[in-house]
């Protein structure tokens with residue numbers, strides 16, 4: 550059997566493993582590098598602390614229709630923690646016993662912690678974004694003017710994080726006006742005094758401040774043939790471009806930014822930091838202590854994928 554087999558709902562029904570188990574659920578899940586990342590950190594932790602010697606992180610391919618029973622099985626079988634990826638983050642929000650206060654406005658959970666009364670839900674993506682923007686671009690979301698591209702689940706989490714951290718202003722661009730307006734309505738109560746405005750990428754407001762940090766939270770760029778989510782020349786002197794996508798490592802948007810000599814970063818560091826924060830939720834070990842090992846593991850996994 551491969552080191553990180555893709556397990557199924559059927560495997561879950563018959564699951565029996567001594568030791569502490571963690572899992573990621575997704576559909577599809579076969580490209581996930583989360584098992585490599587978390588198991589590298591767990592091996593490292595076990596070297597210092599015997600408590601973690603029997604911990605293992607596995608992956609399950611779970612169809613969205615099977616998510617509610619899968620979460621029940623995982624709880625009954627005593628899994629310590631769960632990560633959720635596409636398309637489960639929003640669905641799972643309604644199937645947890647309680648949600649961490651900071652996560653409630655996000656409306657989506659990516660990390661679950663076993664408690665006797667049911668799953669407790671968290672979302673570590675916002676933390677991952679803030680930590681990654683700091684690590685890769687040396688920029689703080691607090692006090693920054695932000696142009697956020699997208700109005701889906703990732704954009705909502707990013708917008709909540711930017712507002713909760715006190716960005717200077719938030720400008721959200723999305724292709725479909727209806728989805729943009731729905732997101733703005735959700736965010737309005739959180740914005741308080743922070744100026745927030747939405748626009749479609751072809752109608753950039755003239756009062757947009759220069760030097761904004763551009764964050765791509767659209768899925769445009771997953772394929773090399775995807776259109777640019779925005780023409781960067783239409784923005785006044787963007788300070789940097791952060792793309793949440795990490796595979797491919799260089800999206801058309803990042804290439805476009807590099808041609809304009811704008812500093813760039815892809816989403817690999819975000820993947821690492823959201824993962825390190827999730828591991829902190831399950832183990833109590835600070836994310837700062839495991840992020841380095843996780844980063845090395847994802848770089849190795851990414852290298853295998855691209856043959857570098």
Ligand code: NDP
Nearest residue numbers: 699700701702703724725728766767768769793816819820
């Ligand atoms: P959703 O499906 O919820 O949202 C997709 C968004 O992308 C929508 O705003 C949609 O706009 C927009 N979009 C899709 N195709 C295009 C296109 N061709 N041109 C312009 N806009 C487009 O996805 P998520 O929010 O869950 O994920 C978005 C991205 O973020 C994904 O690529 C995902 O991999 C990445 N991500 C990375 C993470 C990390 O750790 N690095 C964590 C979480 C997400 P419209 O409303 O017009 O349809």
